[in-house]
Amino acid sequence: xxxxxxxxxxxxxxxxxxxxxxxxxxxxxxxxxxxxxxxxxxxxxxxxxxxxxxxxxxxxxxxxxxxxxxxxxxxxxxxxxxxxxxxxxxxxxxxxxxxxxxxxxxxxxxxxxxxxxxxxxxxxxxxxxxxxxxxxxxxxxxxxxxxxxxxxxxxxxxxxxxxxxxxxxxxxxxxxxxxxxxxxxxxxxxxxxxxxxxxxxxxxxxxxxxxxxxxxxxxxxxxxxxxxxxx
Amino acid sequence: xxxxxxxxxxxxxxxxxxxxxxxxxxxxxxxxxxxxxxxxxxxxxxxxxxxxxxxxxxxxxxxxxxxxxxxxxxxxxxxxxxxxxxxxxxxxxxxxxxxxxxxxxxxxxxxxxxxxxxxxxxxxxxxxxxxxxxxxxxxxxxxxxxxxxxxxxxxxxxxxxxxxxxxxxxxxxxxxxxxxxxxxxxxxxxxxxxxxxxxxxxxxxxxxxxxxxxxxxxxxxxxxxxxxxxx
Numbered sequence: 414x415x416x417x418x419x420x421x422x423x424x425x426x427x428x429x430x431x432x433x434x435x436x437x438x439x440x441x442x443x444x445x446x447x448x449x450x451x452x453x454x455x456x457x458x459x460x461x462x463x464x465x466x467x468x469x470x471x472x473x474x475x476x477x478x479x480x481x482x483x484x485x486x487x488x489x490x491x492x493x494x495x496x497x498x499x500x501x502x503x504x505x506x507x508x509x510x511x512x513x514x515x516x517x518x519x520x521x522x523x524x525x526x527x528x529x530x531x532x533x534x535x536x537x538x539x540x541x542x543x544x545x546x547x548x549x550x551x552x553x554x555x556x557x558x559x560x561x562x563x564x565x566x567x568x569x570x571x572x573x574x575x576x577x578x579x580x581x582x583x584x585x586x587x588x589x590x591x592x593x594x595x596x597x598x599x600x601x602x603x604x605x606x607x608x609x610x611x612x613x614x615x616x617x618x619x620x621x622x623x624x625x626x627x628x629x630x631x632x633x634x635x636x637x638x639x640x641x642x643x644x
Numbered sequence: 645x646x647x648x649x650x651x652x653x654x655x656x657x658x659x660x661x662x663x664x665x666x667x668x669x670x671x672x673x674x675x676x677x678x679x680x681x682x683x684x685x686x687x688x689x690x691x692x693x694x695x696x697x698x699x700x701x702x703x704x705x706x707x708x709x710x711x712x713x714x715x716x717x718x719x720x721x722x723x724x725x726x727x728x729x730x731x732x733x734x735x736x737x738x739x740x741x742x743x744x745x746x747x748x749x750x751x752x753x754x755x756x757x758x759x760x761x762x763x764x765x766x767x768x769x770x771x772x773x774x775x776x777x778x779x780x781x782x783x784x785x786x787x788x789x790x791x792x793x794x795x796x797x798x799x800x801x802x803x804x805x806x807x808x809x810x811x812x813x814x815x816x817x818x819x820x821x822x823x824x825x826x827x828x829x830x831x832x833x834x835x836x837x838x839x840x841x842x843x844x845x846x847x848x849x850x851x852x853x854x855x856x857x858x859x860x861x862x863x864x865x866x867x868x869x870x871x872x873x874x875x
Contacts, residue, residue: 416649416839490873497873505790558789558874559736561867562807562827564834566791576793596793597838603795604835607828607854608647623838636792642721642728643789643874 414622418608419446421617427459429466434538436460437617446619453548453620454539455605458568459515459522460616461531461551467523468516477513480521484509489644500524503635504568506555524553528569529630536571548572550620551631552602558643565606567598567631574598574627575634596634597625645853649839650677652848660697665769667691668848677850684779684851685770686836689799690746690753691847692762692782698754699747708744711752715740720875731755734866735799737786755784759800760861767802779803781851782862783833789874796837798829798862805829805858806865827865828856 423443424436437456441448448454462468471477474494482488485498489505498509502524510524525531528551536549551569556562567575577595605618638644654674655667668687672679679685693699702708705725713719716729720736729740733755741755756762759782767780782800787793798806808826836849869875 414839415651416835418647418649418835420646492873557827559867559872560797560827560830560865562825562830562865564827564830594793595837596788596791596795599791599793599795600834600838603831604647604649604838606826607831607835607851608645620838634791634793636790640792641790642723 414624416604416620416622418604419444419619419621420608420610420615421446421619422615424460424616427463427616429463429468431464432538433460433464434535434542437535437539438542440617441619448539448543448545448547448619449621450546451548451621451624452545453550453573453601453623454535455550455552455602455618455620456532456535457565457609457616458510458525458528458531458551458553459512461525461528461535461569462522463516465525465531467525468520469523470519471513471521472519477508477511477521480523481508481511484511484523502528502568503632504553504555506553510553510568524568525551529571529632530569532569532631533571546572548625550598550601550605552605554606565602567602567634570598570629570631573601573625573629575629575631577625598629598631599634645855647835647851647853649835650675650850650852651839651841651846652677652850653846655691655847658691658694658847660694660699662695663769664691664695665766665773668766668770669773671848672850679770679774679776679778679850680852681777682779682855683776684781684804684832684854685766686781686783686833686849686851687763687766688796688840688847689741689756689759689762689782689784690743692756692759692766692800693753694747696756696762698756699751700754701750702744702752703750708739708742708752711754712739712742715742715754733759733799734863735784735786737784741784741799755799756782760802760863761800763800763862764802777803779856781829781832781836783836785837796833798833798865801829801860801862804832804856804860806860806862808856829860829862830865
């Protein structure tokens, strides 16, 4: 199937208490995008967090670091100003997801308390307003061990599987596939980021054309510590 | 910008010595896709490796493991049958990229000797046949620490930057962005995989609509060991 990814323009700076679903509906109209059944609405968590009031003042670098450590369930590594931490959700990322970019000076944005729930709530609101059955993915930008550069990944999902489990399915040679679990929702997050532009000013994109059924959660993507060789 | 991703159908099983560029041109015609300037042709390495003769017989599980260890520059971790290894190119992945899926029984596919060069050669051939300026990305499917499921990443690039370096550019609040290096070519690889279907039977996709200039290499993505906290 062919896939289309459309940026949603015209979403203003989000502040605590904003109705994010309404802002997205306005942005869709401004962008001349009519939602279709099974569209995936991909949203960077920063606007979700801001709407949910997950912003805190941080005085200086030290205040920032203290906030990141408070948001961490566990610290994996430290080097200089960088802390690689596991969040309460189980995700492992820099500074427990606490970020000072794209927010007013003196503030930092935290991850949503429950990004899967945020995705579900946003999906319900968008479906109620539009009458169209969609899926929602909430993303963040994570670094990776071993590979330079960051990529967008999913931290919240509603209306989609997080992982495609192909166990037992035959490959093109009728042999059982060795790669059995595809992190499809992370691929969707990465794809959407391509349409969002470089300066992080477009926080929403529509991914259209995928035929996925199921109901997963981004926390499905958290590898259990006992399976993880790199902690 | 909106992005489109089109699967290229009709590419037959590739065998050593095949003219992969010609097979892709035939597949494009069968798929009713006319290449456009700046299209990105994303190709799973498996067909590149097969065309280049990077297939070897492996008797049994032990032969397979020996081949994976031979292809490794360094072994990072072992657990049961799984070996996490660094390849000669510098990539870190399972079994040094040696894979027995989607190849005839008793054989394994290795990574191309120089996937950046493979991408460049394929790009030159496609540009010569079509007269259209394109980019080529060669992909593989990698697991990740901490996150379940695999995603496609770039192991070869021609005609594109591998990393978008945004250092010094302002964010939406006129503050310097904290996230400065985006692994854009890995996001392209992940996006293309969404159009390739689940059983790995569509080895090529066209990513259209990105406006990227530069000339990177997938080896740009290899994080130098001294910077890497997880080895």
